[in-house]
Amino acid sequence: MELSDYIRVLRKNWLVIVVLTLIGLGAAAGYSLTRTPIYESSSTVAVSTQAGGSTAEVAQGANFAQTRINTYVGLVSTPIVLNPVIAELDLGITSSQLRSKVSASSALNTTLITISVSDPDPVAAAELANAIGASLSTVVPQIEPEIGEGGSPIRLTRVSDAQPALEPASPNVPLNLALGALVGLALGVGLAVLRTVLDNRVRTxxxxxxxxxxxxxxxxxxxxxxxxxxxxxxxxxxxxxxxxxxxxxxxxxxxxxxxxxxxxxxxxxxxxxxxxxxxxxxxxxxxxxxxxxxxxxxxxxxxxxxxxxxxxxxxxxxxxxxxxxxxxxxxxxxxxxxxxxxxxxxxxxxxxxxxxxxxxxxxxxxxxxxxxxxxxxxxxxxxxxxxxxxxxxxxxxxxxxxxxxxxxxxxxxxxxxxxxxxxxxxxxxxxxxxxxxxxxxxxxxxxxxxxxxxxxxxxxxxxxxxxxxxxxxxxxxxxxxxxxxxxxxxxxxxxxxx
The missing domain is CATH 3.40.50.300 (P-loop containing nucleotide triphosphate hydrolases)
Structure with a gap:
């Protein structure tokens, strides 16, 4: 098929393409309007070591913190960190239920841990993110081995507190509408081409x-x-x-x-x-x-x-x-x-x-x-x-x-x-x-x-x-x-x- 043939197919099936595009747009709008808005808040915790004052000791401590950072990220969603938060805020849920709302990540080559919490209530999401950050800061020094002088070599400090979000993180209405329109448009064009391919009548x-x-x-x-x-x-x-x-x-x-x-x-x-x-x-x-x-x-x-x-x-x-x-x-x-x-x-x-x-x-x-x-x-x-x-x-x-x-x-x-x-x-x-x-x-x-x-x-x-x-x-x-x-x-x- 040449370009003129594709143009003729689009002109001939424009109504089907428009209808399917509108259906995709309507489906995306309906989905977005029926979803409960979810708000997301994040707190940031920095990981550091209690090392000596020399340059070599500081560098060695930084390398040690980076090697342990993934372990601390994994600890965020464990009961040892979440149970104290549940008890403190009197949530009345299990750690498994709270874990579905929590996520943690760490940027490459940094010792910063970002703790994110999603909840229909923006205030509750911010409180949970801050409480989990505080709990993690308490738990990590307890599980790390003590150094010779006593105490943990790792120290976690909350460097950014979570704030209640002003806009919901999901559903992303503009993105959903764009995806719905694109899916409908693709289905319409695909159906138009399929009808043309399957049409065995002599037309030109x-x-x-x-x-x-x-x-x-x-x-x-x-x-x-x-x-x-x-x-x-x-x-x-x-x-x-x-x-x-x-x-x-x-x-x-x-x-x-x-x-x-x-x-x-x-x-x-x-x-x-x-x-x-x-x-x-x-x-x-x-x-x-x-x-x-x-x-x-x-x-x-x-x-x-x-x-x-x-x-x-x-x-x-x-x-x-x-x-x-x-x-x-x-x-x-x-x-x-x-x-x-x-x-x-x-x-x-x-x-x-x-x-x-x-x-x-x-x-x-x-x-x-x-x-x-x-x-x-x-x-x-x-x-x-x-x-x-x-x-x-x-x-x-x-x-x-x-x-x-x-x-x-x-x-x-x-x-x-x-x-x-x-x-x-x-x-x-x-x-x-x-x-x-x-x-x-x-x-x-x-x-x-x-x-x-x-x-x-x-x-x-x-x-x-x-x-x-x-x-x-x-x-x-x-x-x-x-x-x-x-x-x-x-x-x-x-x-x-x-």
Missing amino acids: PRDAEQITEAPSLGAIAFDAKAKERPLIVHADPLSPRAESFRALRTNLQFLDMGGRASFVVTSSIPSEGKSTTTINLAIALADAGKKVALLDADLRQPKVAEYLGIEGGVGLTDVLIGRVRVGDVMLPWGGRSLFVLPAGKIPPNPSELLGSKQMATLLDVLERDFDVVLCDAPPLLPVTDAAILARGTSGAILVASAGKVTRHQLEGAKNALETVGAKVAGFVMSMVPTRGPDSYYNAYGYGYGGYGYVQEQPKAARGRKRKAPIGVVPVETGGIADLGFDSRREARGTTDAS
Whole structure:
């Protein structure tokens, strides 16, 4: 993952991160407020020796005191020191209970012992620290061996008395709040990264490019009203979604497919927008002056005729079985150089028809007479129709819905095409968000309405009938003649649909 990916993850999961940070902050605040304040007071005792006045004796005494200092630190929490304090202050507790409140330490290379006492009462903490220091000063000389002249060589002197603390030592509210916020923030970021790692959906063109190993031909902007106006290039040419289809048209023209220009538009799973993508791309190509043939090759759930508002009872299946000529059922649409071949009746054997010799011949004829041939085919994973059909075209265009199709599904679609020897010409991301961290359009200035893209039909094209430009084909037995093609250019004229 790159830095931009991490930024996108944080932007996408900012709410989770903020909530967990606030929860950590609240938990730390609750913990701090429910704790009893503990006050800490300390007294300091100095250890010295009763040595002679010479320099050597003083140095020897100091070394002796330092060697014994750790022993005296350990004595602070023993009953021999604590019991006299309990009796003096009438605490009514055991030495073990008092020991939990007491700690002692000595700084390195010093003979100073610091005695600290923690207690909910700051006055009691100070009294205990002073009393323990006094008790230690009394006990140590008693347990040390006497010197020759009598008396102990060690002397303890209380050099600093404990004072009642003004602020509690614990809980440390600022520190607890900071730690709680940091823990919550770490959990939020960790959860965000984990969700991203475990998310196997294809969300960006880069994800799809890594899986398909094919170029990105474009990204179609998400439109909440797509079902209400599927033909967006025709209905609202100024919208960002319509602009994305024109960008797709431009990128498609740069593909080098060996001189051929027939494409199967398909997807991995249903409802990824392949049919609307095919139709809008066909309209955009026709607007650019291309002669476009649009075939509804989805012989299971055809949608092209419904979207375009044309009669689809007779179409591709009837042509393939030789019932009608292609020129009789290929309809002009929209006052453009766009001709549509509906699916016709749903056959019991769609795969066999699409993989037949008649279909291959039909594609050859259409490729010769049209600039671009687009075939709307079923999804690849449920059925094999699209893979079989793609083998006879110049390539397949995979439509991948952002945030819907998974990596495994897209990879399966790619493998289905490669298994039959079909080529993946490229992929199109559909339903790409226009807002948020997954937006693909933030960096692009789509929607320049002031420059007014207006689609106007030529007067000559209004209200008149047009003929499909089906080329002259030699009549051969078992070939074009069996498909019902005539050697003449003829087509049933229909009024332009809008």
